[in-house]
Amino acid sequence: MRLARAVTELTAPAVLVSVLTVVVAWHGARGGVDGLAWGLLATVFVSGIPFAYIVGGVRRGRLTDHHVGVREQRRVPLLFGLGSVAAGLPLLAVLGAPRPVLGLAAAGLVGLVIAVSVSHWWKMSIHSAVAAGAVVVLVLTFGTRMLVTAPLPALVGWSRVRLRDHTVPQVVAGGALGALVAGLVYGTLG
Numbered sequence: 001m002r003l004a005r006a007v008t009e010l011t012a013p014a015v016l017v018s019v020l021t022v023v024v025a026w027h028g029a030r031g032g033v034d035g036l037a038w039g040l041l042a043t044v045f046v047s048g049i050p051f052a053y054i055v056g057g058v059r060r061g062r063l064t065d066h067h068v069g070v071r072e073q074r075r076v077p078l079l080f081g082l083g084s085v086a087a088g089l090p091l092l093a094v095l096g097a098p099r100p101v102l103g104l105a106a107a108g109l110v111g112l113v114i115a116v117s118v119s120h121w122w123k124m125s126i127h128s129a130v131a132a133g134a135v136v137v138l139v140l141t142f143g144t145r146m147l148v149t150a151p152l153p154a155l156v157g158w159s160r161v162r163l164r165d166h167t168v169p170q171v172v173a174g175g176a177l178g179a180l181v182a183g184l185v186y187g188t189l190g
Contacts, residue, residue, distance in 0.1 A: 039101070042088065049081075054068060089102065107185035107190075123166065125173070127174070131153040136179050137182050153179075
């Protein structure tokens with residue numbers, strides 16, 4: 001159980017999205033301070049602000065936990081995250097962010113729209129969606145050598161099922177959706 005909890009925490013959507021955004025921005029800006037700056041700015045909108053909202057909700061007692069494990073509590077935090085990404089994306093575009101950063105933010109936006117819709121009636125695994133999407137983005141960005149990350153969604157899915165936070169179908173659906181959105185949106189725009 002301890003290993004499953006560690007995997008869930010280390011691969012939480014806010015963690016994976018933050019790391020992935022900085023890596024993609026660094027690569028898209030060809031390294032240096034510019035790449036780091038784009039990555040950090042994008043991270044504020046795609047994971048920083050949404051996660052701060054969730055932590056605030058937990059502290060105020062409106063949310064049970066920082067993974068928003070209760071399906072009925074997911075709608076507002078997901079909509080807040082959607083609003084944050086929707087506000088950040090045009091700002092990044094106007095400021096001249098590298099195309100891969102814009103593609104990644106757009107993929108996050110589409111993923112959030114779907115997650116909000118699905119969460120209304122079913123608790124799809126967002127952990128699995130982000131993990132699978134991250135693998136697709138890494139392969140599209142850095143090539144087939146990044147297939148070494150392919151076991152990540154299975155490991156994340158195992159942890160979510162082991163902790164009884166999701167069922168196998170919820171994990172599989174999340175992973176399939178994340179990979180599909182990343183492939184279509186990031187693959188087109190990134």
